[in-house]
Amino acid sequence: MTETMSDSAIRPRKEFGKTIAADVTHRLREEIIACGLAPGEPLRFDVLRERFGVSFTTLREALTALTAEGLVDAQEQRGFRVAPVSRQDLVEVTDARVLIEVELIRRAIERGNDDWEIAVISTLHRLKRIEQRDPEHPLRDPEWNIAHRQFHQALVSACGSATLLAIRAELFDRAERYRHLSANFRPRPRDKAGEHQAIMQAAISRNPDLAVQLIETHIRSTADNVATYAAHLLDTE
Amino acid sequence: MTETMSDSAIRPRKEFGKTIAADVTHRLREEIIACGLAPGEPLRFDVLRERFGVSFTTLREALTALTAEGLVDAQEQRGFRVAPVSRQDLVEVTDARVLIEVELIRRAIERGNDDWEIAVISTLHRLKRIEQRDPEHPLRDPEWNIAHRQFHQALVSACGSATLLAIRAELFDRAERYRHLSANFRPRPRDKAGEHQAIMQAAISRNPDLAVQLIETHIRSTADNVATYAAHLLDTE
DNA sequence: CCAAGCCGTATTTTCGAAAATCATATCCTT
DNA sequence: AAGGATATGATTTTCGAAAATACGGCTTGG
Known part of the structure; x- marks a missing residue:
């Protein structure tokens, strides 16, 4: 009952009805656009897992979505990186x-x-x-x-x-x-x-x-x- | 040694250097375009898992990619369906x-x-x-x-x-x-x-x-x- | 000294179980 | 009997371990 929609103590707020994957996709997108993650930078799972507090699979889903948007570059079997600029x-x-x-x-x-x-x-x-x-x-x-x-x-x-x-x-x-x-x-x-x-x-x-x-x-x-x-x-x- | 690149006995061929997820994405895309999966039809994990022989997570990645392409419709927390036509x-x-x-x-x-x-x-x-x-x-x-x-x-x-x-x-x-x-x-x-x-x-x-x-x-x-x-x-x- | 193959490590990719969420039927209360 | 809350089953979503793959250094033979 003390749980309103925004117990924004730290991270794990998540809007009602939304998946964690969608939330991570959104946050990652913002960071890439803001160049908080530099173009061409490798996106290693260990690092992102730490930063966003989610599991491999959820991250993978977010990275796949951003790949389709042209903000992330998937190198099959060799992971992901921020889409390079040119x-x-x-x-x-x-x-x-x-x-x-x-x-x-x-x-x-x-x-x-x-x-x-x-x-x-x-x-x-x-x-x-x-x-x-x-x-x-x-x-x-x-x-x-x-x-x-x-x-x-x-x-x-x-x-x-x-x-x-x-x-x-x-x-x-x-x-x-x-x-x-x-x-x-x-x-x-x-x-x-x-x-x-x-x-x-x-x-x-x-x-x-x-x-x-x-x-x-x-x-x-x-x-x-x-x-x-x-x-x-x-x-x- | 008898294993060449195309032991296309049944399903589990997978091109060299490619991920299973990318392969499933491709196959699902073809089926949706050919209307083998009807517009609006719910895409249940059990069914797809059976049909493609892969796990939940891999399927989810494929569905996420196709959602970005406009061929699949994601209904958060309620699964995926083939994008409706109109x-x-x-x-x-x-x-x-x-x-x-x-x-x-x-x-x-x-x-x-x-x-x-x-x-x-x-x-x-x-x-x-x-x-x-x-x-x-x-x-x-x-x-x-x-x-x-x-x-x-x-x-x-x-x-x-x-x-x-x-x-x-x-x-x-x-x-x-x-x-x-x-x-x-x-x-x-x-x-x-x-x-x-x-x-x-x-x-x-x-x-x-x-x-x-x-x-x-x-x-x-x-x-x-x-x-x-x-x-x-x-x-x- | 160089090239090529091999082995150990780092990293990604895949899996199936467990948790979370939704849909439906059931049971109270009025 | 109608409306609303609740339990139950079905389905999705998330997790971390296990398997697969790539990377880099090392050794060996020429």
Whole structure:
């Protein structure tokens, strides 16, 4: 009876109705995206078992799921490692994102209703609010990352295709890892707040061509930034 | 010493260097695509364990991988089932395929070299050869399915993006399942051989606009066929 | 000195039993 | 008799031990 849903003493909280494997998958994904586990780093079972407090099999399931998402690299019979990064991969992910996101923003603008507009506006509002706390290093703030993800998610959420949304989400995660990779070396962030604001306005005022152009620029210039400031990490691999 | 690599007496062959889990994933994928396991059907461990001769954990890993591919549906704490089919899902998969495949065929035509042309021509040749064996029911011939997959794969293989190729392959598999779903009810196949031939010629003669148009028609008319002849299976779910 | 094969160790992969969770039928209470 | 709690059986989920496989150093023969 003293057991509420969040006896978050230490680790072993686990949301109701969810499997431990799904929980570990989620936590591992976050760590890899945040580059707490470096690209190319071997993922040894002993170490992970210690860190997450679960058994071999459960870990294996999580690693298999992340392999399908492109965040982990399975080397059969020789274990897993964090998916390596490369300039080529960055280019591919960026291109794929542009292709898909551009299409989805068009569909969303065409189909979005009141709820969609409200979601776009409110997620941007929260993002800006959080941004004010530390305008210099937003990427270091986990809450900013969540809010940022949710804003971009909201923008395309009305596109009408769960299939394409799932693919988009996967590519977004892979791109976010590259952003984190370069975050420590980037001198100062460019005017992201302004860009997000402009995208929101183009979307809400139902101007698909402008929105598409802004989104494409947003994605490509972020990738260019990564390629510049993480160059030393991309060429060695 | 009598043990060569293919002592394919019964089941337990396993390619060198591969894990059992990867093998089971592959076999399960094929069965689901061929609708040997019906859409929506519960995937009980006891049954699968019997059928594939592996343990709980190995099965779980395979099911997790297929869940990420959209062929299996995980219901946390309540097991797995074959991903259900629906008209909506068919439309989404078709749309996504057109979006991506159209882009990839353009890139492949622009970048393809001699090896690419040879691959396209030879995979089509093999497909036609196999097709002659049973022109009425090609889908029932596993070899035709493989050859068909390889021809479409070859067409886009020179696109230069492993990322997009992986996404394309996933969508192709999901679409192929729908084709098998309606195969038993389709009166007679339309002129697929001719369509493939035309696509090949447009690609090799480096006519991207024509190739794109043919591919889009090819994909959409296949989907329309499915929607028509598997209607009773799509509306009930 | 080098190459090739071999052995011991480190690590992954697989298994089946045990724990956790869900679904169903049963039994109270009102 | 209806509604709700509870026990029971079926099924999934998790675990750690055991088997399989890869890695690295060592020896041996040329």
